[in-house]
Amino acid sequence: MEASITAIDLARFQFAFTISAHIIFPAFSIGLASYLMVLNGLWLKTRDDAYLRLFDYWKTIFAVVFGMGVVSGIVMSYQIGTNWSVFSDKTGPVLGPLMGYEVLSAFFLEAGFLGIMLFGRERVGDRLHMAATTIVALGTLMSAFWILSVNSWMQTPQGYSVNDVGQFVPEDWWAIVFNPSFPYRLVHMVLAAYLTTAFVVGAVGAWHLLRSPDSRSSGIMFSMAMWMALIATPIQIVAGDLHGINTLEHQPAKIAAMEGHFESYPEGRAPLILFGIPDDETGVVNYQISVPLLGSLILTHTLDTPILGLDAFPEDQRPQSAMIFWTFRIMVAVGFAMLGIGLWSAWARLKGRLYSAHWLHRAAVVMGPSGFLAVLCGWITTEVGRQPFTVYGVLRTSESAAPLQADAVGASLVAFIVVYFFVFGSGTFYVLRLMSKRPKNKINIDDIGPTMAAPAASNPKSVKSKTGRGNHG
Amino acid sequence: MVDLPFIWAGLIAFAVLAYVLLDGFDLGIGILFPFLKDRDERHLAMNTIAPVWDGNETWLVLGGGGLFAVFPLAYAIVMPALYPLIIAMLLGLIFRGVAFEFVHRTKRLQGFWEFGFWGGSLIATISQGMALGALVQGIAVDGRAYGGGNWDWATPFSVLTAVALVVGYALLGATWLILKTESETMKRARSFAWPLGIGLLALIGAVSLATPFLRPEYLERWFGWPSGLWSAIVPLLMVFAIWHLWKGLRDHDHLRPFLATVAIFVFSFVGLGVSFYPNIVPPSVTINEAAAPDSSLLFLLVGAAVLIPMILAYTAYSYWVFRGKVRPGDGYH
Numbered sequence: 158m159e160a161s162i163t164a165i166d167l168a169r170f171q172f173a174f175t176i177s178a179h180i181i182f183p184a185f186s187i188g189l190a191s192y193l194m195v196l197n198g199l200w201l202k203t204r205d206d207a208y209l210r211l212f213d214y215w216k217t218i219f220a221v222v223f224g225m226g227v228v229s230g231i232v233m234s235y236q237i238g239t240n241w242s243v244f245s246d247k248t249g250p251v252l253g254p255l256m257g258y259e260v261l262s263a264f265f266l267e268a269g270f271l272g273i274m275l276f277g278r279e280r281v282g283d284r285l286h287m288a289a290t291t292i293v294a295l296g297t298l299m300s301a302f303w304i305l306s307v308n309s310w311m312q313t314p315q316g317y318s319v320n321d322v323g324q325f326v327p328e329d330w331w332a333i334v335f336n337p338s339f340p341y342r343l344v345h346m347v348l349a350a351y352l353t354t355a356f357v358v359g360a361v362g363a364w365h366l367l368r369s370p371d372s373r374s375s376g377i378m379f380s381m382a383m384w385m386a387l388i389a390t391p392i393q394i395v396a397g398d399l400h401g402i403n404t405l406e407h408q409p410a411k412i413a414a415m416e417g418h419f420e421s422y423p424e425g426r427a428p429l430i431l432f433g434i435p436d437d438e439t440g441v442v443n444y445q446i447s448v449p450l451l452g453s454l455i456l457t458h459t460l461d462t463p464i465l466g467l468d469a470f471p472e473d474q475r476p477q478s479a480m481i482f483w484t485f486r487i488m489v490a491v492g493f494a495m496l497g498i499g500l501w502s503a504w505a506r507l508k509g510r511l512y513s514a515h516w517l518h519r520a521a522v523v524m525g526p527s528g529f530l531a532v533l534c535g536w537i538t539t540e541v542g543r544q545p546f547t548v549y550g551v552l553r554t555s556e557s558a559a560p561l562q563a564d565a566v567g568a569s570l571v572a573f574i575v576v577y578f579f580v581f582g583s584g585t586f587y588v589l590r591l592m593s594k595r596p597k598n599k600i601n602i603d604d605i606g607p608t609m610a611a612p613a614a615s616n617p618k619s620v621k622s623k624t625g626r627g628n629h630g
Numbered sequence: 631m632v633d634l635p636f637i638w639a640g641l642i643a644f645a646v647l648a649y650v651l652l653d654g655f656d657l658g659i660g661i662l663f664p665f666l667k668d669r670d671e672r673h674l675a676m677n678t679i680a681p682v683w684d685g686n687e688t689w690l691v692l693g694g695g696g697l698f699a700v701f702p703l704a705y706a707i708v709m710p711a712l713y714p715l716i717i718a719m720l721l722g723l724i725f726r727g728v729a730f731e732f733v734h735r736t737k738r739l740q741g742f743w744e745f746g747f748w749g750g751s752l753i754a755t756i757s758q759g760m761a762l763g764a765l766v767q768g769i770a771v772d773g774r775a776y777g778g779g780n781w782d783w784a785t786p787f788s789v790l791t792a793v794a795l796v797v798g799y800a801l802l803g804a805t806w807l808i809l810k811t812e813s814e815t816m817k818r819a820r821s822f823a824w825p826l827g828i829g830l831l832a833l834i835g836a837v838s839l840a841t842p843f844l845r846p847e848y849l850e851r852w853f854g855w856p857s858g859l860w861s862a863i864v865p866l867l868m869v870f871a872i873w874h875l876w877k878g879l880r881d882h883d884h885l886r887p888f889l890a891t892v893a894i895f896v897f898s899f900v901g902l903g904v905s906f907y908p909n910i911v912p913p914s915v916t917i918n919e920a921a922a923p924d925s926s927l928l929f930l931l932v933g934a935a936v937l938i939p940m941i942l943a944y945t946a947y948s949y950w951v952f953r954g955k956v957r958p959g960d961g962y963h
Binding site: 220221224225227228229230231232234235237239242243245246247248249250251252253254256257258259260261264265266267268269270271272273275276277280281320322324326327328330560561562565569572573576580583584587590591 | 681687699703
């Protein structure tokens with residue numbers, strides 16, 4: 158018995174590790190695919206070289222990130238079977254077809270047109286190349302649609318019955334796909350992907366503006382990123398709030414754990430615990446700093462609606478509070494910091510100082526990886542908050558795992574950790590190195606080699622004048 | 631009433647076959663990597679597949695994801711049964727997949743990622759070949775779960791199928807290079823194809839001879855009466871494909887050796903299907919037992935009926951866009 162418990166813990170850790178590593182790439186590539194579509198569209202519309210340069214610049218980064226997303230994603234599609242075979246057998250009839258649709262309508266689409274997007278501009282012409290770029294962006298969004306439907310069904314299952322061998326049998330596909338938490342999760346995640354990308358693009362633009370303030374393409378990307386931050390962050394905060402209300406309705410235990418509410422508030426008037434250290438053993442939030450009434454206002458938008466605490470649920474149905482209390486707060490804090498950057502940039506823009514506000518640029522560089530942090534913390538919150546179930550309220554995590562030995566899971570876990578840190582660490586390094594170079598003219602003297610070097614020296618001014626910054630934005 | 635599980639078994643088989651053929655030549659190029667002349671030639675070989683490898687690998691996701699969707703019981707039994715092989719394959723595919731970009735992103739570690747491209751391709755192929763052998767030999771089932779041990783898949787037969795697949799993929803890769811490259815590289819690829827072709831035939835022969843004696847039902851299928859009469863069509867078609875391979879290589883044909891190798895794979899695959907049917911997990915789980923409820927099968931079939939033809943169309947279009955010989959310096963890197 159001891160050994161099988163350990164095998165499940167290891168399998169859980171392995172899934173958490175591989176999916177956390179994976180989500181980093183789509184969180185970036187979903188936004189980047191759309192950004193590339195916009196850049197290519199702007200290039201075709203304006204024929205302004207700066208946009209083409211930016212397209213080629215981000216295209217190379219996209220190729221590296223997308224490749225890592227593909228190889229880490231294939232691991233996910235097989236790991237459900239290797240480590241969670243009982244879960245696979247039971248949920249396959251419901252979740253399998255949704256993933257099947259993801260493969261058929263998204264993965265093939267992305268893969269089929271990625272080659273043309275990356276290598277095919279000269280072969281197919283601008284128009285078809287633009288179509289391919291658009292299709293890749295659409296594919297990433299379709300993928301998000303299906304996989305978030307899958308995850309949401311695990312959070313808020315409906316539209317199924319259970320057959321005599323314990324499998325979930327689909328009864329109403331509309332109810333399954335559009336389960337109650339899905340619309341909120343989809344909007345929240347797609348916005349998160351866009352914001353993640355915007356802050357990476359903004360940081361790269363800001364970094365180059367700090368080093369060479371005249372770089373026009375750096376200015377363009379910084380400006381576009383800051384528009385995104387200004388517009389999308391408030392929408393995201395509203396979407397997150399609505400998502401939270403939805404979770405309160407369908408998974409109140411998760412909200413209780415996120416908020417550190419070990420005890421119920423039958424008359425509402427719950428405080429907001431800003432900080433503290435929840436202790437799941439004793440059911441107390443130690444060292445807490447709280448604001449009276451604000452908890453009720455945020456969660457129910459009223460003062461007196463009753464709020465359930467963890468004590469309202471049987472002990473074997475409670476998620477642990479200690480971790481998600483904090484991951485949730487980190488996510489929210491990052492969100493408000495993003496809002497701050499968006500507002501700061503708007504102010505700088507109004508003052509006409511967007512491209513020379515060094516402190517704003519420095520802050521934007523620091524905020525570059527913030528989207529990844531928020532995405533990881535958000536996902537940890539919602540996934541750990543679903544425990545102790547894989548399918549909320551119906552299928553327990555402890556009853557989902559494969560009949561595996563701890564040594565097999567442990568060995569594969571070590572292999573994944575070593576390979577992931579090495580391969581994706583290298584990939585991240587290469588991406589950062591690509592980002593550290595400024596976007597440049599398509600014909601680059603250094604890259605082409607000695608044959609082009611001599612003629613290029615004759616007219617260096619024409620190259621330089623192209624990089625002078627216009628009054629974009 | 632249409633037999634939905636049977637249709638889906640055909641579609642999953644098609645996805646697996648598409649994967650084997652398409653990623654087969656990608657992995658084959660990886661396997662041949664150390665035998666190419668120099669770095670330029672290796673990168674040229676890599677560039678012949680750079681625009682299409684991702685789409686090719688997606689068929690593997692459809693095979694796995696599709697199995698999860700329509701035969702969840704088979705998925706739940708096979709994945710734990712082949713656990714170390716699946717993990718090794720995934721790790722191999724990681725090194726293979728990232729190499730396409732990484733070799734161009736570093737000078738210092740370029741050799742390392744090239745090594746990873748070779749090693750990853752080789753490990754992924756060996757894992758797939760051993761998984762095939764283990765499946766043909768049969769998987770122990772206990773209730774609705776895998777009932778065997780961690781190392782059941784490691785047998786002489788699975789080693790044989792692994793070697794056969796390595797040689798087979800290498801032949802697909804070599805004939806693909808004949809199709810996609812010119813002069814020196816093409817000649818070298820042709821010089822690989824001869825011994826690989828002969829080796830593959832010997833290995834297919836060995837696997838075919840061993841298979842009927844693994845399980846009595848296989849023996850009945852192949853040598854019983856009248857089923858053996860139908861089964862005999864497969865080896866006859868195989869002879870036809872071999873003749874085309876020999877002729878294509880001898881006449882210095884560019885396309886024919888590749889198509890003939892594809893045909894050899896197709897007929898081998900059909901031969902496996904003959905042995906398997908009506909099981910999906912030999913020896914005891916049938917297609918019908920493993921199938922998801924009809925509501926699942928129908929829901930996904932509606933989409934598959936529309937989307938798979940579209941996928942085939944735009945995949946063909948993508949190959950058409952990148953048709954013709956690849957020359958040094960092509961590609962965006």
